[in-house]
Amino acid sequence: MGGRDEKRVALYRPVLILAFTIILAACGGGDAKQGDRAPPLVKAEAATMMDFADRIEAVGTARANEQVTLSAPVTERIVRLNFDDGGFVRRGQIVAVLRQAEQNAQLNEAAARQRETQQQLERVEQLKNRGFATRSDYDARVAAAAAARAQSQQVRSQIGDRVIRAPFSGWVSLRNISVGAMASQGTEIATISDLTAIKLDFTVPETMLAAIRPGLPIQARASAYPDRAFNGVIHTIDPVIDPNTRAVMVRARLANPDRALRPGMMLTVAIESAARTGLSVPELAVVGEGDNRFVFALDGNGRARRVPVRTGARAGGRIEVVEGLRPGQRVVTEGIVKVSDGMQVRVAGARGGAPDGRRGP
Secondary structure, eight states: OHHHHHHHHHHHHHHHHHHHHHHHHHHHHHHHHHHSOOOOEEEEEEOEEEEEEEEEEEEEEEEEEEEEEEEOSSSEEEEEEOOOTTOEEOTTOEEEEEOOHHHHHHHHHHHHHHHHHHHHHHHHHHHHHTTOSOHHHHHHHHHHHHHHHHHHHHHHHHHHHTEEEOSSOEEEOOOOOOTTOEEOTTOEEEEEEEEEEEEEEEEEEGGGGGGOOTTOEEEEEETTEEEEEEEEEEEEEEEEEETTTTEEEEEEEEEOTTOOSOTTOEEEEEEEEEEEEEEEEEGGGOEEETTEEEEEEEOTTSEEEEEEEEEEEEETTEEEEEESOOTTOEEEEEOGGGOOTTEEOEETTSGGGOOOOOOOO
């Protein structure tokens, strides 16, 4: 029985192999049909013109338009303070007065001495005119009168030093000293800040020096006001570059009518220069490969062609195309991963999803 079964298997083996081959061929034909798929569906957009500008970004520190710390010029007791916390003072307004009783007494003495020497000078002058006084007596009285006047002026100056005035109009800092306190020479009495405008200092790399100039507009933002932009202009560029950082200090001025900006604030700065109109495409349309950039542009037969481009600035989700495209030329913006050079594509929005054969102008 065993030998007979083996002969039967040997007889049917060629038939089984043939049937298996036919089945494999049928499966292969099915795969071929599946491989004949429709072109991938993509989105495309025409290259259009828009405004661009080179953009420099930096971080700066706000400073008052004018700011001064008033200190006691001498060691003396404070007898009067004429300002409140955060109050406004005008130019020339008295801010503080130091005790000056001793100087007032000295002034009275000096004034009396000045009157006496002046009277003596007048008497000697009359005698000299009548020939009863010598020239040397007259000169001595003139010198004595001048010394008395100088002494009076000196005492008046000492009294003036004890009256502290605002050198310009502005807002006063918080008061940290009280009437009756003994102020040593150099003791801080008040800080006055002119906040009608703000000086904004920031650094720019020396490589960007050619792109900035006085009068160039800037835009600054503070974290305290995230939805507000503060506009100003570059006022001064430091003539010296820091040899350690290879950067130059730039000072801009910003109007501050509502005093929203305060000295010491950190602001981000944006500078736009070299304004121009250029060809643009969506940023998603540009593919990077090392230092090279390219897009997939649609030709007249609905095929995607890989086109090398040279790009520039970015703005509003679009990127400047300096070379490689012409205005109106359509490029693939979505579905790029499904596309290769020369591949037939279907553009979303075209009739029936058929390949888009429209040419750019």
